[in-house]
Amino acid sequence: MEALLNTGSTIDEGRLAKGGNKYSDDYTKECAVCWMCAEDYTALGCPGKVSVTSRDGKHTVAVYPKVTEAMRSGQVFIPRSIWANVVVEPDTFSTGSPRYKGSPVTVEPTNEEVLSAEDIVLKLYMGGE
Amino acid sequence: MVFKNIICPVCGGSCDDVQVDLDTKNRTIDVQNACKMGNAKFQEVVSSHRILKPTIRENGKVKDVSWEEALEMSADILVNAKRPMFFLGSETSCEAQEVGLHIAEYLGAPADSNATICHGPTVMGIQESGMVGATAGQAKNRADMIVYWGVNALESMPRHMSKYGVFPRGYWTKRGRFDRTMVTADPRVTPTAVASDLHLQLNPSTDYELLSAMFTILNGKEPHPSVEEITGIPISVMKQTVEMMKEANFVAIYVGLGVSSSYGKHRNIEIALNFVKEMNNYTKCNIGALRGHCNVAGFNQLASYLYGYPFGLDFMKGYPRYNPGETTCVDLLREKDVDAAFIMSADLVNHIPADCAKYLADIPMICLDIAPCPSTTAADVVLPGVIDAMECDGTFYRLDNVPVYFEPFTDSPFPETKSNEDTLKQLFAKVKAKKEA
Ligand code: SF4
Numbered sequence: 180m181e182a183l184l185n186t187g188s189t190i191d192e193g194r195l196a197k198g199g200n201k202y203s204d205d206y207t208k209e210c211a212v213c214w215m216c217a218e219d220y221t222a223l224g225c226p227g228k229v230s231v232t233s234r235d236g237k238h239t240v241a242v243y244p245k246v247t248e249a250m251r252s253g254q255v256f257i258p259r260s261i262w263a264n265v266v267v268e269p270d271t272f273s274t275g276s277p278r279y280k281g282s283p284v285t286v287e288p289t290n291e292e293v294l295s296a297e298d299i300v301l302k303l304y305m306g307g308e
Numbered sequence: 309m310v311f312k313n314i315i316c317p318v319c320g321g322s323c324d325d326v327q328v329d330l331d332t333k334n335r336t337i338d339v340q341n342a343c344k345m346g347n348a349k350f351q352e353v354v355s356s357h358r359i360l361k362p363t364i365r366e367n368g369k370v371k372d373v374s375w376e377e378a379l380e381m382s383a384d385i386l387v388n389a390k391r392p393m394f395f396l397g398s399e400t401s402c403e404a405q406e407v408g409l410h411i412a413e414y415l416g417a418p419a420d421s422n423a424t425i426c427h428g429p430t431v432m433g434i435q436e437s438g439m440v441g442a443t444a445g446q447a448k449n450r451a452d453m454i455v456y457w458g459v460n461a462l463e464s465m466p467r468h469m470s471k472y473g474v475f476p477r478g479y480w481t482k483r484g485r486f487d488r489t490m491v492t493a494d495p496r497v498t499p500t501a502v503a504s505d506l507h508l509q510l511n512p513s514t515d516y517e518l519l520s521a522m523f524t525i526l527n528g529k530e531p532h533p534s535v536e537e538i539t540g541i542p543i544s545v546m547k548q549t550v551e552m553m554k555e556a557n558f559v560a561i562y563v564g565l566g567v568s569s570s571y572g573k574h575r576n577i578e579i580a581l582n583f584v585k586e587m588n589n590y591t592k593c594n595i596g597a598l599r600g601h602c603n604v605a606g607f608n609q610l611a612s613y614l615y616g617y618p619f620g621l622d623f624m625k626g627y628p629r630y631n632p633g634e635t636t637c638v639d640l641l642r643e644k645d646v647d648a649a650f651i652m653s654a655d656l657v658n659h660i661p662a663d664c665a666k667y668l669a670d671i672p673m674i675c676l677d678i679a680p681c682p683s684t685t686a687a688d689v690v691l692p693g694v695i696d697a698m699e700c701d702g703t704f705y706r707l708d709n710v711p712v713y714f715e716p717f718t719d720s721p722f723p724e725t726k727s728n729e730d731t732l733k734q735l736f737a738k739v740k741a742k743k744e745a
């Protein structure tokens with residue numbers, strides 16, 4: 180499914196990040212989550228986990244789906260965090276600010292493991308060091 | 309012991325009414341008046357995960373070192389790099405940022421701050437159009453209409469609505485919420501949207517189209533009918549919103565990253581600012597950015613005052629240059645244009661796109677922070693941070709660019725340093741000594 184990715188704060192994301200708990204399970208549960216509407220979730224086959232892939236296909240991240248009435252069809256939301264930023268487009272349109280709102284992504288069901296914030300750094304960014 | 313009127317160093321709200329009861333014996337802290345986010349950070353003073361020792365990465369292994377060794381290694385990285393990048397984060401004082409800017413100038417390096425990945429495009433929009441602004445107090449006392457555009461205030465600056473925006477009773481808004489109309493423009497049904505009187509649930513990345521249609525209506529013309537399908541908002545609702553604004557005595561508009569980070573970026577802000585200027589022909593109307601990071605406004609003020617540009621500075625040519633898209637941190641990292649990085653009081657690895665984060669993790673990186681986070685994991689040197697407004701004094705700029713001087717209620721836990729400013733001064737001395745040796 181193709182969708183536009185929106186990212187932003189949630190109160191618990193803020194609480195956990197500012198409280199220095201980015202490596203806690205609670206943080207993963209709060210932020211490694213892709214919000215979508217019931218219609219889109221059903222169209223995906225009601226999966227337990229989804230992978231979100233950037234438009235160029237270079238970056239993918241596995242997250243848990245969350246069904247909510249806050250979203251419209253074709254739009255997904257991931258709380259601002261390392262999971263969301265794996266697939267945010269790095270082009271800044273000459274402003275310095277990447278496309279935190281409205282990056283085109285593909286969402287599909289997956290069996291991949293949902294990584295913790297620390298594992299994303301170690302496995303995706305530091306090459307398994 | 310109880311301390312009153314402590315400034316919260318978490319978001320741009322800089323709430324100045326926090327009450328803290330610190331029990332140093334049992335290492336507990338009780339915090340009153342702060343929101344969930346603020347409270348969480350105050351707990352860092354006594355938390356068990358606080359970074360208390362400097363570390364370095366050697367052959368892939370992380371080990372504790374003395375402050376002296378960590379500062380030596382940091383200075384070596386910076387002096388030996390051809391083009392080190394300074395990211396002077398916003399969760400610290402202007403005083404610390406100032407020393408960071410001076411080191412960057414001395415080394416001919418680029419220097420940037422959270423503004424670049426936050427309201428940088430807003431600042432660029434202001435450079436294009438100028439801004440009709442007001443302090444938060446003006447809005448509190450006068451505004452009878454509040455518009456949150458592309459911002460979920462309840463979750464990004466949790467006390468904004470209760471302290472400055474919607475609920476407080478002001479001089480001309482004596483009944484608080486009852487004297488105010490609240491409108492939210494957001495593609496998502498956020499808690500802020502739910503609390504509003506009117507929610508403009510526009511399609512993502514159509515802020516420019518919606519604002520220009522409202523601008524057209526304000527000028528007495530009919531917008532093109534296609535704008536309804538593009539934005540998802542009926543023209544009748546746009547007209548109603550413009551009419552509500554014109555009839556209000558004082559309209560306060562707060563923009564968030566929904567405007568400045570969506571497609572259109574600074575142009576979205578530019579048209580919003582022009583709309584506000586035009587609206588002042590009918591009523592008092594002002595606009596401000598809801599700045600999520602604590603002292604992000606401070607860096608803009610400081611860098612503009614010292615060097616003429618608000619963010620994305622580059623001292624490579626021996627004088628400050630500013631060219632967003634070239635001298636800004638995400639672009640520098642994406643283009644692999646720097647070969648070392650100094651990150652202070654910001655978890656940059658967490659907040660930038662994967663290509664940039666991966667490159668940042670590849671190059672030598674020094675990170676000054678208070679708790680373990682993706683940036684400290686990827687760093688080659690970690691310097692423990694002192695928490696501003698709790699353990700040292702200094703200056704923040706609030707969301708409305710009002711400087712706020714803060715005083716601590718406890719001391720730095722490190723005998724080696726009094727504040728991040730002090731740490732940076734020590735680092736600067738070492739950099740100078742090595743460079744001039
Ligand atoms: S609103 Fe912001 S400044 Fe105020 S208590 Fe919450 S985090 Fe702190």
